Amino acid sequence: MTAVTAQRGRTGGRRAGVRRRPMSPGRRWALRTASVVVILAAWQLYGRSNPILLSQPSSIAVAFADMVRDGTLGHALASSLVVLGIGFGTGSAAGVLLGLAAGRSDTISALIDLPVNALYAVPAVALIPVIVLWFGFAVTTKTVVVFLFVIFPVLINTTRGVREVDPELVEVARSFCSGERRMWTDLILPSALPYILTGLRLAIGRALIGVIVAEYYTSLSGLGNLISTNANDFQTARMFVPIVVIAMLGVAFTALLELAERRLVQWRKTPQ
Amino acid sequence: MHSVSSPHLILEGVCVEIGGARILRDVSLTVARREFVCVIGTSGGGKTTLLRTIAGLLPVASGSVTLGGFPVNAPSPRAAMVFQHFGLFPWKTVRSNVAYALRVQGRPADPDRILRLLATLKLDRVADYYPAQLSGGMKQRVGIARALAAEPEVLLLDEPFSALDAITRESLQDEVLRLWENSSQMTAVLVTHDIDEALLLADRVVVVSGPPGHITSEMPVTLPRPRDSQEIRGRADYPRMRKQLWNALNGPGVTCGPGTT
Numbered sequence: 001m002t003a004v005t006a007q008r009g010r011t012g013g014r015r016a017g018v019r020r021r022p023m024s025p026g027r028r029w030a031l032r033t034a035s036v037v038v039i040l041a042a043w044q045l046y047g048r049s050n051p052i053l054l055s056q057p058s059s060i061a062v063a064f065a066d067m068v069r070d071g072t073l074g075h076a077l078a079s080s081l082v083v084l085g086i087g088f089g090t091g092s093a094a095g096v097l098l099g100l101a102a103g104r105s106d107t108i109s110a111l112i113d114l115p116v117n118a119l120y121a122v123p124a125v126a127l128i129p130v131i132v133l134w135f136g137f138a139v140t141t142k143t144v145v146v147f148l149f150v151i152f153p154v155l156i157n158t159t160r161g162v163r164e165v166d167p168e169l170v171e172v173a174r175s176f177c178s179g180e181r182r183m184w185t186d187l188i189l190p191s192a193l194p195y196i197l198t199g200l201r202l203a204i205g206r207a208l209i210g211v212i213v214a215e216y217y218t219s220l221s222g223l224g225n226l227i228s229t230n231a232n233d234f235q236t237a238r239m240f241v242p243i244v245v246i247a248m249l250g251v252a253f254t255a256l257l258e259l260a261e262r263r264l265v266q267w268r269k270t271p272q
Numbered sequence: 273m274h275s276v277s278s279p280h281l282i283l284e285g286v287c288v289e290i291g292g293a294r295i296l297r298d299v300s301l302t303v304a305r306r307e308f309v310c311v312i313g314t315s316g317g318g319k320t321t322l323l324r325t326i327a328g329l330l331p332v333a334s335g336s337v338t339l340g341g342f343p344v345n346a347p348s349p350r351a352a353m354v355f356q357h358f359g360l361f362p363w364k365t366v367r368s369n370v371a372y373a374l375r376v377q378g379r380p381a382d383p384d385r386i387l388r389l390l391a392t393l394k395l396d397r398v399a400d401y402y403p404a405q406l407s408g409g410m411k412q413r414v415g416i417a418r419a420l421a422a423e424p425e426v427l428l429l430d431e432p433f434s435a436l437d438a439i440t441r442e443s444l445q446d447e448v449l450r451l452w453e454n455s456s457q458m459t460a461v462l463v464t465h466d467i468d469e470a471l472l473l474a475d476r477v478v479v480v481s482g483p484p485g486h487i488t489s490e491m492p493v494t495l496p497r498p499r500d501s502q503e504i505r506g507r508a509d510y511p512r513m514r515k516q517l518w519n520a521l522n523g524p525g526v527t528c529g530p531g532t533t
Contacts, residue, residue, distance in 0.1 A: 168355070168357050168359055169359060169361065171329060171355075171359070172353075172355060172359035172361075173376070174329060174347055175327050175328075175329055175347050175351075175352075175353045176347070176352070176372065176373055176376045176377065176422065177346075177347045177348065177349055177376065177377055178376045179376075182375075182376050186361060186364075186372065186376065187361070190361070190363040191363075265363075266402075267362055267363040267364070267365075267402040267403075267404065268362070268404065
Protein backbone atom coordinates (compact mmCIF):
# COMPACT_ATOMS: atom_id res chain seq x y z
CA MET A 1 0.00 0.00 0.00
CA THR A 2 2.74 2.38 1.01
CA ALA A 3 4.72 1.75 -2.14
CA VAL A 4 1.70 2.33 -4.35
CA THR A 5 1.38 5.83 -3.00
CA ALA A 6 4.97 6.57 -3.84
CA GLN A 7 4.75 5.08 -7.27
CA ARG A 8 1.74 7.08 -8.26
CA GLY A 9 3.68 10.23 -7.55
CA ARG A 10 6.62 9.04 -9.58
CA THR A 11 5.23 7.83 -12.86
CA GLY A 12 5.00 11.22 -14.48
CA GLY A 13 4.15 9.72 -17.84
CA ARG A 14 0.98 8.05 -16.75
CA ARG A 15 -0.08 11.04 -14.75
CA ALA A 16 0.38 13.30 -17.75
CA GLY A 17 -2.13 11.25 -19.71
CA VAL A 18 -4.98 12.12 -17.39
CA ARG A 19 -3.63 15.43 -16.22
CA ARG A 20 -6.24 17.85 -15.01
CA ARG A 21 -5.86 21.55 -15.00
CA PRO A 22 -4.24 22.59 -11.70
CA MET A 23 -6.50 24.45 -9.27
CA SER A 24 -5.60 28.05 -8.54
CA PRO A 25 -4.21 28.58 -5.01
CA GLY A 26 -6.93 31.10 -4.17
CA ARG A 27 -9.69 28.69 -5.07
CA ARG A 28 -7.99 25.89 -3.16
CA TRP A 29 -7.78 28.00 -0.01
CA ALA A 30 -11.36 29.19 -0.37
CA LEU A 31 -12.58 25.59 -0.56
CA ARG A 32 -10.42 24.54 2.39
CA THR A 33 -11.73 27.38 4.53
CA ALA A 34 -15.30 26.67 3.48
CA SER A 35 -15.09 23.00 4.50
CA VAL A 36 -13.69 23.88 7.94
CA VAL A 37 -16.33 26.61 8.47
CA VAL A 38 -19.15 24.24 7.51
CA ILE A 39 -17.90 21.51 9.85
CA LEU A 40 -17.49 23.96 12.75
CA ALA A 41 -20.90 25.58 12.15
CA ALA A 42 -22.67 22.23 11.99
CA TRP A 43 -20.94 21.11 15.19
CA GLN A 44 -21.81 24.39 16.92
CA LEU A 45 -25.52 24.03 16.01
CA TYR A 46 -25.82 20.31 16.71
CA GLY A 47 -23.75 20.56 19.91
CA ARG A 48 -26.46 22.75 21.44
CA SER A 49 -28.64 19.65 21.83
CA ASN A 50 -26.23 18.16 24.38
CA PRO A 51 -23.37 20.51 25.31
CA ILE A 52 -22.03 18.17 28.01
CA LEU A 53 -21.45 15.16 25.78
CA LEU A 54 -20.97 16.75 22.38
CA SER A 55 -19.41 20.04 23.39
CA GLN A 56 -19.21 22.94 20.92
CA PRO A 57 -16.41 24.66 19.01
CA SER A 58 -17.04 27.87 20.95
CA SER A 59 -16.65 26.20 24.33
CA ILE A 60 -13.60 24.30 23.06
CA ALA A 61 -12.07 27.64 22.10
CA VAL A 62 -12.76 28.96 25.62
CA ALA A 63 -11.29 25.80 27.17
CA PHE A 64 -8.27 26.13 24.87
CA ALA A 65 -7.61 29.66 26.14
CA ASP A 66 -8.04 28.48 29.75
CA MET A 67 -5.67 25.57 29.32
CA VAL A 68 -3.06 27.73 27.65
CA ARG A 69 -3.33 30.24 30.47
CA ASP A 70 -3.11 27.75 33.34
CA GLY A 71 -0.20 25.96 31.66
CA THR A 72 -1.77 22.49 31.47
CA LEU A 73 -1.76 22.47 27.69
CA GLY A 74 1.79 23.76 27.34
CA HIS A 75 3.06 21.24 29.88
CA ALA A 76 1.28 18.31 28.25
CA LEU A 77 2.27 19.41 24.75
CA ALA A 78 5.93 19.70 25.70
CA SER A 79 5.87 16.25 27.24
CA SER A 80 4.24 14.73 24.14
CA LEU A 81 6.52 16.60 21.74
CA VAL A 82 9.62 15.25 23.45
CA VAL A 83 8.35 11.69 22.96
CA LEU A 84 7.22 12.46 19.42
CA GLY A 85 10.46 14.20 18.48
CA ILE A 86 12.82 11.54 19.83
CA GLY A 87 10.67 8.65 18.61
CA PHE A 88 10.11 10.11 15.15
CA GLY A 89 13.70 11.27 14.79
CA THR A 90 15.30 7.98 15.77
CA GLY A 91 12.64 5.88 14.03
CA SER A 92 12.90 7.68 10.72
CA ALA A 93 16.71 7.88 10.86
CA ALA A 94 16.90 4.14 11.54
CA GLY A 95 14.29 3.49 8.85
CA VAL A 96 16.16 5.50 6.23
CA LEU A 97 19.56 4.01 7.05
CA LEU A 98 18.34 0.41 7.21
CA GLY A 99 16.23 0.98 4.10
CA LEU A 100 19.18 2.33 2.13
CA ALA A 101 21.34 -0.59 3.23
CA ALA A 102 18.66 -3.17 2.49
CA GLY A 103 17.90 -1.59 -0.86
CA ARG A 104 21.52 -1.66 -1.98
CA SER A 105 22.73 -4.92 -0.46
CA ASP A 106 21.00 -8.25 -0.99
CA THR A 107 22.85 -9.62 2.04
CA ILE A 108 21.41 -7.02 4.40
CA SER A 109 18.01 -7.37 2.79
CA ALA A 110 18.06 -11.14 3.34
CA LEU A 111 19.17 -10.62 6.94
CA ILE A 112 16.43 -8.20 7.91
CA ASP A 113 13.42 -8.98 5.75
CA LEU A 114 11.88 -11.70 7.93
CA PRO A 115 12.21 -9.84 11.25
CA VAL A 116 10.98 -6.63 9.59
CA ASN A 117 7.94 -8.25 8.04
CA ALA A 118 7.15 -10.07 11.28
CA LEU A 119 7.45 -6.95 13.42
CA TYR A 120 5.51 -4.91 10.87
CA ALA A 121 2.67 -7.44 10.98
CA VAL A 122 2.45 -7.43 14.79
CA PRO A 123 0.40 -4.43 15.93
CA ALA A 124 2.78 -2.21 17.91
CA VAL A 125 0.06 -1.95 20.57
CA ALA A 126 0.44 -5.66 21.24
CA LEU A 127 4.10 -5.12 22.10
CA ILE A 128 3.49 -2.42 24.68
CA PRO A 129 3.34 -4.76 27.72
CA VAL A 130 6.66 -6.24 26.65
CA ILE A 131 8.18 -2.81 26.14
CA VAL A 132 6.95 -1.74 29.58
CA LEU A 133 8.52 -4.82 31.10
CA TRP A 134 11.82 -4.02 29.43
CA PHE A 135 11.96 -0.25 29.70
CA GLY A 136 9.68 0.62 32.63
CA PHE A 137 7.08 3.40 32.55
CA ALA A 138 9.35 6.32 31.78
CA VAL A 139 9.85 8.40 28.68
CA THR A 140 12.06 5.71 27.14
CA THR A 141 9.13 3.31 26.84
CA LYS A 142 7.01 5.87 25.03
CA THR A 143 9.73 6.79 22.58
CA VAL A 144 10.30 3.10 21.87
CA VAL A 145 6.61 2.73 21.04
CA VAL A 146 6.72 5.74 18.70
CA PHE A 147 9.94 4.41 17.19
CA LEU A 148 8.19 1.12 16.36
CA PHE A 149 5.26 2.96 14.81
CA VAL A 150 7.60 5.08 12.66
CA ILE A 151 10.40 2.84 11.50
CA PHE A 152 8.52 0.43 9.24
CA PRO A 153 6.81 2.72 6.73
CA VAL A 154 10.08 4.65 6.38
CA LEU A 155 12.20 1.51 6.04
CA ILE A 156 9.91 -0.20 3.55
CA ASN A 157 9.50 2.88 1.35
CA THR A 158 13.22 3.67 1.43
CA THR A 159 14.14 0.12 0.42
CA ARG A 160 11.65 0.31 -2.39
CA GLY A 161 13.04 3.67 -3.51
CA VAL A 162 16.60 2.35 -3.71
CA ARG A 163 15.37 -0.72 -5.58
CA GLU A 164 13.53 1.43 -8.11
CA VAL A 165 16.72 3.13 -9.29
CA ASP A 166 16.64 3.14 -13.08
CA PRO A 167 19.07 0.39 -14.23
CA GLU A 168 19.73 2.37 -17.41
CA LEU A 169 20.99 5.28 -15.31
CA VAL A 170 23.15 2.90 -13.30
CA GLU A 171 24.73 1.87 -16.58
CA VAL A 172 25.21 5.53 -17.57
CA ALA A 173 26.96 6.18 -14.26
CA ARG A 174 29.12 3.09 -14.71
CA SER A 175 30.07 4.11 -18.25
CA PHE A 176 31.30 7.44 -16.91
CA CYS A 177 33.42 5.56 -14.34
CA SER A 178 31.33 6.53 -11.32
CA GLY A 179 32.62 5.31 -7.97
CA GLU A 180 30.26 3.93 -5.34
CA ARG A 181 30.14 7.23 -3.41
CA ARG A 182 29.19 9.25 -6.49
CA MET A 183 26.69 6.53 -7.36
CA TRP A 184 24.91 7.39 -4.10
CA THR A 185 24.96 11.15 -4.47
CA ASP A 186 24.21 11.33 -8.20
CA LEU A 187 21.79 8.48 -8.52
CA ILE A 188 20.58 6.44 -5.57
CA LEU A 189 19.72 9.17 -3.07
CA PRO A 190 17.98 11.51 -5.54
CA SER A 191 15.91 8.72 -7.00
CA ALA A 192 15.01 7.29 -3.58
CA LEU A 193 14.18 10.71 -2.13
CA PRO A 194 10.51 10.87 -3.23
CA TYR A 195 9.95 7.43 -1.71
CA ILE A 196 11.67 8.42 1.52
CA LEU A 197 9.51 11.53 1.80
CA THR A 198 6.37 9.46 1.21
CA GLY A 199 7.53 7.09 3.96
CA LEU A 200 8.07 10.05 6.31
CA ARG A 201 4.64 11.41 5.51
CA LEU A 202 2.99 8.11 6.38
CA ALA A 203 5.18 7.90 9.47
CA ILE A 204 4.02 11.25 10.84
CA GLY A 205 0.44 10.04 11.13
CA ARG A 206 1.61 6.84 12.74
CA ALA A 207 3.90 8.71 15.13
CA LEU A 208 0.97 10.78 16.43
CA ILE A 209 -1.01 7.57 16.97
CA GLY A 210 2.01 6.06 18.68
CA VAL A 211 2.38 8.98 21.12
CA ILE A 212 -1.23 8.86 22.27
CA VAL A 213 -1.30 5.06 22.47
CA ALA A 214 1.91 5.09 24.50
CA GLU A 215 0.51 7.73 26.83
CA TYR A 216 -2.68 5.73 27.35
CA TYR A 217 -1.07 2.37 27.95
CA THR A 218 2.02 3.25 29.96
CA SER A 219 2.08 6.00 32.57
CA LEU A 220 -0.50 8.66 31.75
CA SER A 221 1.18 11.84 30.58
CA GLY A 222 1.11 14.49 27.91
CA LEU A 223 -1.79 15.09 25.55
CA GLY A 224 -3.02 11.51 25.93
CA ASN A 225 -3.34 12.08 29.70
CA LEU A 226 -5.33 15.29 29.09
CA ILE A 227 -7.77 13.46 26.82
CA SER A 228 -8.19 10.54 29.16
CA THR A 229 -8.60 12.43 32.44
CA ASN A 230 -10.89 15.10 31.01
CA ALA A 231 -13.07 12.43 29.40
CA ASN A 232 -13.37 10.68 32.77
CA ASP A 233 -14.46 13.98 34.33
CA PHE A 234 -17.00 14.70 31.54
CA GLN A 235 -14.99 17.83 30.73
CA THR A 236 -15.70 17.35 27.02
CA ALA A 237 -14.60 20.79 25.92
CA ARG A 238 -11.26 20.37 27.71
CA MET A 239 -11.01 16.86 26.31
CA PHE A 240 -11.35 18.10 22.76
CA VAL A 241 -8.56 20.69 23.12
CA PRO A 242 -5.66 18.17 22.98
CA ILE A 243 -7.45 16.31 20.17
CA VAL A 244 -7.60 19.51 18.14
CA VAL A 245 -3.95 20.18 18.95
CA ILE A 246 -2.98 16.72 17.67
CA ALA A 247 -4.95 17.32 14.50
CA MET A 248 -3.19 20.65 14.01
CA LEU A 249 0.19 19.03 14.63
CA GLY A 250 -0.59 16.46 11.94
CA VAL A 251 -1.62 19.14 9.45
CA ALA A 252 1.42 21.29 10.25
CA PHE A 253 3.96 18.46 9.98
CA THR A 254 2.44 17.22 6.74
CA ALA A 255 2.54 20.74 5.30
CA LEU A 256 6.18 21.07 6.33
CA LEU A 257 7.06 17.83 4.60
CA GLU A 258 5.18 18.84 1.48
CA LEU A 259 7.13 22.07 1.45
CA ALA A 260 10.38 20.13 1.81
CA GLU A 261 9.30 17.82 -0.99
CA ARG A 262 8.57 20.74 -3.32
CA ARG A 263 11.98 22.22 -2.59
CA LEU A 264 13.87 18.95 -2.89
CA VAL A 265 12.06 17.36 -5.81
CA GLN A 266 11.63 20.42 -7.97
CA TRP A 267 13.06 18.60 -10.99
CA ARG A 268 9.81 16.74 -11.39
CA LYS A 269 8.29 19.55 -13.40
CA THR A 270 5.54 19.12 -15.92
CA PRO A 271 6.84 18.52 -19.47
CA GLN A 272 6.59 21.48 -21.77
CA MET B 273 38.90 11.84 -47.40
CA HIS B 274 40.91 12.62 -44.28
CA SER B 275 43.87 10.54 -43.27
CA VAL B 276 43.31 7.38 -41.29
CA SER B 277 46.38 6.41 -39.32
CA SER B 278 47.43 4.05 -36.54
CA PRO B 279 45.08 1.50 -34.94
CA HIS B 280 43.31 2.95 -31.92
CA LEU B 281 40.74 0.39 -30.93
CA ILE B 282 41.44 -3.30 -31.45
CA LEU B 283 39.06 -6.18 -30.84
CA GLU B 284 40.58 -9.63 -31.20
CA GLY B 285 38.42 -12.75 -31.25
CA VAL B 286 35.95 -11.26 -28.80
CA CYS B 287 33.26 -13.58 -27.45
CA VAL B 288 30.69 -12.32 -24.96
CA GLU B 289 28.27 -14.41 -22.95
CA ILE B 290 25.36 -13.15 -20.91
CA GLY B 291 23.71 -15.63 -18.56
CA GLY B 292 25.30 -18.54 -20.40
CA ALA B 293 24.01 -17.41 -23.80
CA ARG B 294 26.61 -16.46 -26.37
CA ILE B 295 25.82 -12.96 -27.65
CA LEU B 296 29.02 -12.19 -29.59
CA ARG B 297 31.10 -14.77 -31.42
CA ASP B 298 34.69 -14.20 -32.45
CA VAL B 299 34.48 -10.52 -33.28
CA SER B 300 37.70 -8.98 -34.56
CA LEU B 301 37.73 -5.34 -35.54
CA THR B 302 40.41 -2.69 -35.80
CA VAL B 303 39.45 0.96 -35.74
CA ALA B 304 42.07 3.52 -36.68
CA ARG B 305 42.63 6.74 -34.77
CA ARG B 306 40.15 9.35 -35.96
CA GLU B 307 38.15 6.83 -37.93
CA PHE B 308 34.35 6.85 -37.85
CA VAL B 309 33.01 3.30 -37.90
CA CYS B 310 29.32 2.47 -38.08
CA VAL B 311 28.18 -0.93 -36.85
CA ILE B 312 24.99 -1.82 -38.62
CA GLY B 313 22.68 -4.77 -38.17
CA THR B 314 19.15 -5.84 -37.50
CA SER B 315 17.67 -5.76 -33.98
CA GLY B 316 18.86 -8.42 -31.56
CA GLY B 317 21.98 -9.03 -33.60
CA GLY B 318 24.37 -8.11 -30.82
CA LYS B 319 25.51 -4.70 -32.05
CA THR B 320 24.63 -2.91 -28.81
CA THR B 321 26.39 -5.69 -26.88
CA LEU B 322 29.43 -5.03 -29.05
CA LEU B 323 29.38 -1.34 -28.12
CA ARG B 324 28.86 -2.06 -24.41
CA THR B 325 31.80 -4.43 -24.54
CA ILE B 326 33.99 -1.74 -26.10
CA ALA B 327 32.81 0.61 -23.33
CA GLY B 328 34.02 -1.89 -20.72
CA LEU B 329 30.50 -2.40 -19.38
CA LEU B 330 30.50 -6.11 -20.21
CA PRO B 331 33.29 -8.62 -19.60
CA VAL B 332 34.57 -10.69 -22.50
CA ALA B 333 34.36 -14.47 -22.25
CA SER B 334 37.39 -14.77 -24.48
CA GLY B 335 39.41 -12.53 -26.76
CA SER B 336 40.54 -9.01 -25.95
CA VAL B 337 39.64 -5.35 -26.38
CA THR B 338 42.45 -2.82 -26.50
CA LEU B 339 41.97 0.93 -26.54
CA GLY B 340 44.95 3.18 -27.20
CA GLY B 341 47.27 0.34 -26.23
CA PHE B 342 45.53 -0.41 -22.92
CA PRO B 343 43.35 -3.46 -22.35
CA VAL B 344 39.71 -2.62 -21.66
CA ASN B 345 38.18 -4.55 -18.77
CA ALA B 346 36.22 -1.80 -17.06
CA PRO B 347 34.78 1.56 -18.16
CA SER B 348 37.53 4.10 -18.74
CA PRO B 349 37.61 7.87 -19.20
CA ARG B 350 39.10 7.27 -22.66
CA ALA B 351 35.65 6.40 -23.96
CA ALA B 352 32.33 8.21 -23.52
CA MET B 353 28.97 6.91 -24.53
CA VAL B 354 25.81 8.43 -25.98
CA PHE B 355 22.74 6.35 -25.17
CA GLN B 356 19.66 5.51 -27.19
CA HIS B 357 17.49 6.29 -24.16
CA PHE B 358 19.45 9.54 -23.51
CA GLY B 359 20.30 8.46 -19.93
CA LEU B 360 20.01 11.92 -18.39
CA PHE B 361 19.64 12.39 -14.65
CA PRO B 362 16.14 13.84 -14.23
CA TRP B 363 17.14 15.71 -11.05
CA LYS B 364 20.08 17.48 -12.67
CA THR B 365 19.76 20.53 -14.86
CA VAL B 366 21.11 20.47 -18.40
CA ARG B 367 24.24 22.22 -17.16
CA SER B 368 24.81 19.73 -14.32
CA ASN B 369 24.10 16.75 -16.55
CA VAL B 370 26.85 17.91 -18.90
CA ALA B 371 29.27 18.81 -16.10
CA TYR B 372 28.60 15.38 -14.58
CA ALA B 373 30.90 13.72 -17.11
CA LEU B 374 33.83 15.61 -15.62
CA ARG B 375 32.82 15.83 -11.96
CA VAL B 376 32.16 12.10 -11.65
CA GLN B 377 35.76 11.47 -12.65
CA GLY B 378 37.02 14.08 -10.20
CA ARG B 379 38.02 16.42 -13.00
CA PRO B 380 37.35 20.16 -12.75
CA ALA B 381 34.31 21.32 -14.70
CA ASP B 382 35.19 24.80 -15.91
CA PRO B 383 31.83 26.64 -16.13
CA ASP B 384 32.91 28.63 -19.20
CA ARG B 385 33.90 25.52 -21.07
CA ILE B 386 30.58 23.84 -20.18
CA LEU B 387 28.75 26.91 -21.39
CA ARG B 388 30.68 26.97 -24.69
CA LEU B 389 29.86 23.31 -25.17
CA LEU B 390 26.20 24.00 -24.47
CA ALA B 391 26.29 26.82 -27.00
CA THR B 392 27.84 24.53 -29.61
CA LEU B 393 24.90 22.19 -29.22
CA LYS B 394 22.37 25.06 -29.05
CA LEU B 395 21.61 24.29 -25.43
CA ASP B 396 22.74 27.55 -23.84
CA ARG B 397 19.19 28.86 -23.54
CA VAL B 398 18.01 25.78 -21.66
CA ALA B 399 21.09 25.41 -19.44
CA ASP B 400 19.01 25.57 -16.25
CA TYR B 401 16.13 23.40 -17.45
CA TYR B 402 15.48 19.91 -16.17
CA PRO B 403 15.31 17.03 -18.69
CA ALA B 404 11.53 16.70 -18.18
CA GLN B 405 11.16 20.15 -19.73
CA LEU B 406 13.00 19.22 -22.94
CA SER B 407 11.97 17.55 -26.19
CA GLY B 408 13.59 14.27 -27.25
CA GLY B 409 15.94 16.03 -29.66
CA MET B 410 17.08 18.46 -26.97
CA LYS B 411 17.59 15.61 -24.51
CA GLN B 412 19.88 13.84 -26.95
CA ARG B 413 21.79 17.09 -27.52
CA VAL B 414 22.43 17.04 -23.77
CA GLY B 415 23.52 13.40 -24.03
CA ILE B 416 25.97 14.30 -26.79
CA ALA B 417 27.25 17.37 -24.95
CA ARG B 418 27.84 15.25 -21.84
CA ALA B 419 29.88 12.70 -23.80
CA LEU B 420 31.91 15.46 -25.48
CA ALA B 421 32.52 17.20 -22.14
CA ALA B 422 34.52 14.16 -21.03
CA GLU B 423 36.87 14.78 -23.99
CA PRO B 424 37.05 11.10 -24.81
CA GLU B 425 39.46 9.53 -27.26
CA VAL B 426 36.62 7.36 -28.50
CA LEU B 427 33.02 8.43 -28.78
CA LEU B 428 30.60 5.51 -28.56
CA LEU B 429 27.09 6.12 -29.88
CA ASP B 430 24.39 3.52 -29.29
CA GLU B 431 21.56 4.17 -31.78
CA PRO B 432 21.58 7.78 -30.63
CA PHE B 433 18.92 8.96 -33.06
CA SER B 434 16.51 6.04 -33.10
CA ALA B 435 14.23 7.46 -30.41
CA LEU B 436 13.79 10.72 -32.32
CA ASP B 437 11.31 11.78 -34.97
CA ALA B 438 12.53 11.79 -38.58
CA ILE B 439 13.08 15.54 -38.90
CA THR B 440 14.90 15.90 -35.59
CA ARG B 441 16.94 12.83 -36.44
CA GLU B 442 18.23 14.31 -39.70
CA SER B 443 19.23 17.62 -38.23
CA LEU B 444 20.97 15.95 -35.29
CA GLN B 445 22.80 13.57 -37.64
CA ASP B 446 24.10 16.59 -39.54
CA GLU B 447 25.17 18.15 -36.31
CA VAL B 448 27.08 15.11 -35.08
CA LEU B 449 28.69 14.91 -38.53
CA ARG B 450 29.87 18.51 -38.27
CA LEU B 451 31.04 18.14 -34.67
CA TRP B 452 33.08 15.10 -35.54
CA GLU B 453 34.51 16.48 -38.78
CA ASN B 454 35.59 19.61 -36.90
CA SER B 455 37.11 17.72 -33.99
CA SER B 456 40.78 16.98 -34.33
CA GLN B 457 41.34 13.65 -32.68
CA MET B 458 38.16 11.79 -31.91
CA THR B 459 37.56 8.21 -32.98
CA ALA B 460 33.89 7.25 -33.20
CA VAL B 461 31.92 4.01 -33.20
CA LEU B 462 28.21 4.32 -33.87
CA VAL B 463 25.64 1.54 -33.74
CA THR B 464 22.64 1.92 -36.00
CA HIS B 465 20.09 0.08 -38.09
CA ASP B 466 19.71 2.97 -40.49
CA ILE B 467 21.56 2.59 -43.82
CA ASP B 468 21.46 6.29 -44.71
CA GLU B 469 22.76 7.24 -41.30
CA ALA B 470 25.68 4.83 -41.68
CA LEU B 471 26.55 6.14 -45.15
CA LEU B 472 26.32 9.75 -44.03
CA LEU B 473 28.58 9.39 -41.02
CA ALA B 474 30.94 6.47 -41.53
CA ASP B 475 34.37 6.03 -43.03
CA ARG B 476 33.64 2.34 -42.83
CA VAL B 477 30.52 0.31 -42.20
CA VAL B 478 30.70 -3.00 -40.36
CA VAL B 479 27.76 -5.37 -40.74
CA VAL B 480 26.95 -7.48 -37.70
CA SER B 481 24.39 -10.23 -37.70
CA GLY B 482 23.38 -12.78 -35.18
CA PRO B 483 22.67 -14.12 -32.72
CA PRO B 484 25.34 -14.80 -31.81
CA GLY B 485 26.60 -11.55 -33.27
CA HIS B 486 29.52 -11.72 -35.62
CA ILE B 487 30.88 -9.51 -38.36
CA THR B 488 29.60 -10.67 -41.74
CA SER B 489 31.04 -7.96 -43.96
CA GLU B 490 32.66 -4.56 -44.12
CA MET B 491 32.31 -1.73 -46.56
CA PRO B 492 34.40 1.44 -46.79
CA VAL B 493 32.41 4.60 -47.47
CA THR B 494 34.46 6.61 -49.90
CA LEU B 495 32.24 9.68 -50.03
CA PRO B 496 34.36 12.85 -49.72
CA ARG B 497 34.36 14.94 -46.54
CA PRO B 498 33.15 17.33 -45.36
CA ARG B 499 29.85 15.73 -46.18
CA ASP B 500 26.41 17.17 -46.43
CA SER B 501 23.39 14.92 -46.06
CA GLN B 502 21.44 16.45 -48.91
CA GLU B 503 24.44 16.61 -51.21
CA ILE B 504 25.60 13.01 -50.76
CA ARG B 505 22.11 11.65 -51.29
CA GLY B 506 22.03 13.44 -54.63
CA ARG B 507 25.27 11.86 -55.84
CA ALA B 508 25.21 9.42 -58.74
CA ASP B 509 27.00 6.64 -56.84
CA TYR B 510 24.82 6.93 -53.72
CA PRO B 511 22.07 4.46 -54.83
CA ARG B 512 24.72 1.88 -55.68
CA MET B 513 26.35 2.16 -52.23
CA ARG B 514 22.99 2.00 -50.56
CA LYS B 515 22.10 -1.13 -52.54
CA GLN B 516 25.42 -2.71 -51.66
CA LEU B 517 24.90 -2.15 -47.96
CA TRP B 518 21.32 -3.36 -48.22
CA ASN B 519 22.52 -6.59 -49.83
CA ALA B 520 25.19 -7.00 -47.16
CA LEU B 521 22.56 -6.64 -44.45
CA ASN B 522 20.29 -9.19 -46.05
CA GLY B 523 22.83 -11.72 -47.24
CA PRO B 524 24.92 -13.03 -44.36
CA GLY B 525 28.47 -13.84 -45.21
CA VAL B 526 28.54 -11.68 -48.29
CA THR B 527 31.68 -9.62 -48.55
CA CYS B 528 31.29 -6.62 -50.73
CA GLY B 529 32.57 -3.22 -51.58
CA PRO B 530 35.69 -2.01 -53.27
CA GLY B 531 38.91 -2.44 -51.35
CA THR B 532 37.62 -5.12 -49.01
CA THR B 533 39.81 -8.15 -48.79
